[in-house]
Amino acid sequence: MLKTFLIGIKDLRIAFRDRAALIFMLAAPFALTLGMGLVTGRFNGGSSGLSNIPVVIVNLDHEQLGNTLVELFNSEDLADLVEPTSSADPEAARLLVDDDDAAAAIIIPEGFTRSVIPQAGEQATEAKIEVYANPSRPTSAGVIKAIVDEFISRVDEGSVSGQVSIVKLLRSGRITPQEAQAAGTELTQRLNNDPLDGALAIKLNASTADGEALKFDILAYLAPGMALMFLMYTVSYGGRSILTEKAQGTLPRLLVSPTNSMQILGGKVFGIFLTGAAQMLILIGATTLFFNLKWGDSWGVIVLVLAAVFGATGWGMLITALARTPAQVGSIGSAIMLIFGIMGGSFISIENMPAAVQTFSKITPNAWALNGFTTLGLGGTLADLSTPITALLTMGSILFLASVVLFGKKNLVQK
Amino acid sequence: MSSILQVQNLIKKYDDFTAVKGITFDIKEGEIFSLLGPNGAGKTTTISMLSTLYAPTSGDATIAGHSITKEPMKVRNAIGVVPQDLALYEDLTARENLMFWGQMYGLSGSSLKNRVNEVLGQIGLVDKAKDRVKTYSGGMKRRVNIGVGLLHKPKVLFMDEPTVGIDPQSRRAILDTVKDLNKQGMTVLYTTHYMEEAEELSSRVGIIDHGELIAIGTQKELTKQVGEAETLVLHIGENEDPAALAAAFKGIKEVLEANVIGHEISVITPSAKDVLAAVVTKANERGIKIHSIDIREPNLEAVFLHLTGRALRD
Ligand SMILES: Nc1ncnc2c1ncn2[C@@H]1O[C@H](COP(=O)(O)OP(=O)(O)OP(=O)(O)O)[C@@H](O)[C@H]1O
Ligand SMILES: [Mg+2]
Numbered sequence: 001m002l003k004t005f006l007i008g009i010k011d012l013r014i015a016f017r018d019r020a021a022l023i024f025m026l027a028a029p030f031a032l033t034l035g036m037g038l039v040t041g042r043f044n045g046g047s048s049g050l051s052n053i054p055v056v057i058v059n060l061d062h063e064q065l066g067n068t069l070v071e072l073f074n075s076e077d078l079a080d081l082v083e084p085t086s087s088a089d090p091e092a093a094r095l096l097v098d099d100d101d102a103a104a105a106i107i108i109p110e111g112f113t114r115s116v117i118p119q120a121g122e123q124a125t126e127a128k129i130e131v132y133a134n135p136s137r138p139t140s141a142g143v144i145k146a147i148v149d150e151f152i153s154r155v156d157e158g159s160v161s162g163q164v165s166i167v168k169l170l171r172s173g174r175i176t177p178q179e180a181q182a183a184g185t186e187l188t189q190r191l192n193n194d195p196l197d198g199a200l201a202i203k204l205n206a207s208t209a210d211g212e213a214l215k216f217d218i219l220a221y222l223a224p225g226m227a228l229m230f231l232m233y234t235v236s237y238g239g240r241s242i243l244t245e246k247a248q249g250t251l252p253r254l255l256v257s258p259t260n261s262m263q264i265l266g267g268k269v270f271g272i273f274l275t276g277a278a279q280m281l282i283l284i285g286a287t288t289l290f291f292n293l294k295w296g297d298s299w300g301v302i303v304l305v306l307a308a309v310f311g312a313t314g315w316g317m318l319i320t321a322l323a324r325t326p327a328q329v330g331s332i333g334s335a336i337m338l339i340f341g342i343m344g345g346s347f348i349s350i351e352n353m354p355a356a357v358q359t360f361s362k363i364t365p366n367a368w369a370l371n372g373f374t375t376l377g378l379g380g381t382l383a384d385l386s387t388p389i390t391a392l393l394t395m396g397s398i399l400f401l402a403s404v405v406l407f408g409k410k411n412l413v414q415k
Numbered sequence: 416m417s418s419i420l421q422v423q424n425l426i427k428k429y430d431d432f433t434a435v436k437g438i439t440f441d442i443k444e445g446e447i448f449s450l451l452g453p454n455g456a457g458k459t460t461t462i463s464m465l466s467t468l469y470a471p472t473s474g475d476a477t478i479a480g481h482s483i484t485k486e487p488m489k490v491r492n493a494i495g496v497v498p499q500d501l502a503l504y505e506d507l508t509a510r511e512n513l514m515f516w517g518q519m520y521g522l523s524g525s526s527l528k529n530r531v532n533e534v535l536g537q538i539g540l541v542d543k544a545k546d547r548v549k550t551y552s553g554g555m556k557r558r559v560n561i562g563v564g565l566l567h568k569p570k571v572l573f574m575d576e577p578t579v580g581i582d583p584q585s586r587r588a589i590l591d592t593v594k595d596l597n598k599q600g601m602t603v604l605y606t607t608h609y610m611e612e613a614e615e616l617s618s619r620v621g622i623i624d625h626g627e628l629i630a631i632g633t634q635k636e637l638t639k640q641v642g643e644a645e646t647l648v649l650h651i652g653e654n655e656d657p658a659a660l661a662a663a664f665k666g667i668k669e670v671l672e673a674n675v676i677g678h679e680i681s682v683i684t685p686s687a688k689d690v691l692a693a694v695v696t697k698a699n700e701r702g703i704k705i706h707s708i709d710i711r712e713p714n715l716e717a718v719f720l721h722l723t724g725r726a727l728r729d
Contacts, residue, residue, distance in 0.1 A: 003518070003519060006515070006518050006519075010504070010507075010515050013507070013511075014504060014506045014507065017506045017507075017547075018506060248501075248502065248503075248505075249498055249500045249501065249502030250502045250503065250504060252463075252468055252498065252502065253496065253498060253502040253516075253563070254519060255467075255468055256466040256467060256468050256491060256494075256496050257491060257516070257519040257520055258488055258491040258492050258519075258520065258521065259519050260488075
């Protein structure tokens with residue numbers, strides 16, 4: 001275990017001393033993020049990449065909360081981002097989504113308001129808002145879902161605890177301390193004395209939402225896209241170092257030291273993992289610092305980075321196990337970096353690609369991780385990342401198994 | 416003295432090619448044993464098997480009481496290996512390399528630090544310890560390569576042609592280091608194709624050729640095989656034909672052997688001064704110009720020539 005760790009640290013150190021590697025690992029993705037940010041006008045307050053997302057809203061509630069949500073979607077704040085239409089028929093709305101005429105359908109069920117704010121003498125019934133998402137537009141649908149989630153969570157907070165909600169709003173700068181005080185008093189009073197009068201709080205929350213959190217920063221898509229693309233460089237660089245060590249004699253030398261081959265291979269893998277994680281975290285730090293980019297929930301970011309690096313490391317190992325020389329790893333690695341970068345959505349959103357490419361993108365760590373980063377960028381948390389994280393971990397595990405089998409057949413000792 | 420290393424009929428095949436064809440020898444504790452042989456003789460293959468890198472095709476060896484096939488981990492702890500080709504991380508400094516390799520040999524903490532400083536002193540690189548290995552000269556790299564093999568104070572040190580391709584000064588330093596280490600009690604298995612190194616360093620020498628150990632013993636024992644013979648080396652012009660002349664030398668009664676090595680002809684004879692005149696006459700008869708003539712005492716080169724009909728170096 002200790003030796004595995006030490007070998008990994010050694011590789012991390014070597015990678016960060018390699019000027020050429022640093023250019024690919026850090027300078028290139030940073031510069032490309034900057035460049036694409038300039039092109040898309042992110043730095044002069046231009047439009048975000050996602051705009052006018054078509055969404056169908058079916059309001060069967062027709063009461064305060066349902067109406068508030070419809071108003072929210074039609075508000076000035078979201079005017080650029082979404083293009084809502086309304087429909088009376090849930091089936092028709094779903095059909096629009098199925099026909100790819102909308103990114104999502106929002107169906108507000110009858111009695112939604114009452115399920116949150118029970119009328120006197122009435123039993124609270126359960127009624128949930130449904131977001132029927134278009135699978136071929138995951139990012140756009142994600143945006144819609146995030147807006148609805150945000151709305152629901154405010155509704156929940158409003159009905160459960162006015163305090164929490166206000167503190168949160170205050171922290172995020174959505175209401176002023178004066179407003180907070182007034183709203184707080186009001187809410188507390190309401191929750192203590194008059195559970196029936198909840199609508200006010202919701203109205204307050206929704207109307208003070210300035211839409212900032214809901215607006216999608218195009219850099220929150222570009223920066224992870226670039227970082228993930230060059231993460232593929234890092235893992236093939238790390239894989240290549242296994243064969244380089246063989247060629248430069250340090251691998252045989254390790255093998256004649258009292259270190260067993262599992263410790264050595266484990267150390268190499270750990271080194272790739274460490275280097276990739278360091279690269280991602282540095283890029284995240286740098287874009288946060290220089291571009292004022294909000295990556296979102298810290299735990300979500302950390303866990304997603306680790307899962308993405310794990311999945312990518314699996315690819316690095318597979319490439320290494322298939323290649324014969326360090327140079328081969330280098331060229332296969334570069335090819336995969338580009339293919340995965342493009343197919344995984346680093347340049348063009350996956351939604352705009354043909355179905356075949358969208359299916360193919362499922363084997364790239366890029367697509368899954370990008371999906372996760374988009375969720376985080378839209379205000380999601382670790383809890384919302386179970387799909388991409390599971391996919392990345394599964395991908396990594398399968399690739400590791402495959403490469404261990406391939407490595408077993410390959411003689412790492414003799415030239 | 417007891418044997419610290421016993422080799423029993425080691426064989427290594429690479430596919431159809433047999434690189435080591437069943438060699439048997441032993442090394443006594445505290446000695447420097449040289450494996451002397453030309454390129455491709457099987458020296459590195461032998462060391463690779465003894466250091467547990469390659470599994471032998473058949474045969475076995477014990478080192479410090481442990482079998483290389485059955486207890487490789489114990490063998491690895493007992494041996495230090497200085498590979499023929501440099502095996503270092505060029506982007507790390509000498510100190511970082513030594514620290515890392517020391518850790519791989521289970522050293523840690525202050526004992527690791529102290530040992531690294533000691534070894535840096537031994538290889539004369541204290542001042543340069545903070546520089547990356549890639550900035551070093553060939554000789555300095557060789558010294559670090561050796562240093563790595565010494566860190567855990569192995570009982571037996573394998574050195575595979577540690578002086579190949581370096582300047583005479585560094586070579587001198589390395590040979591002195593080997594002798595120092597041996598004085599401190601380290602047993603050394605040293606491979607080389609330089610006869611002079613084997614002569615200077617070793618108590619016993621094994622001569623290896625085409626995967627076979629063709630002679631083994633002290634230098635005295637080995638040179639005796641050539642008898643009291645001396646070697647006469649003639650350097651002739653580049654445009655001359657040495658083969659015909661060598662054939663002619665073989666007709667001289669006192670000449671035991673005459674071999675061509677490039678533009679040299681090496682003549683083995685019981686008495687150099689007795690054949691000198693005849694040799695020069697033969698050359699003159701053919702109109703071949705002799706640039707110079709050396710007379711050499713019996714040495715390992717002569718032994719190799721005698722045993723194989725070829726020179727150690729070509
Ligand atoms: N991995 C291998 N596969 C096939 N043949 C090999 C392999 N390694 C060595 N050989 C062959 O085995 C023979 C012995 O090689 P070895 O490296 O042991 O010789 P050596 O005495 O160390 O030579 P040198 O002085 O050049 O280092 C050579 O003919 C070489 O070509
Ligand atoms: Mg060799």
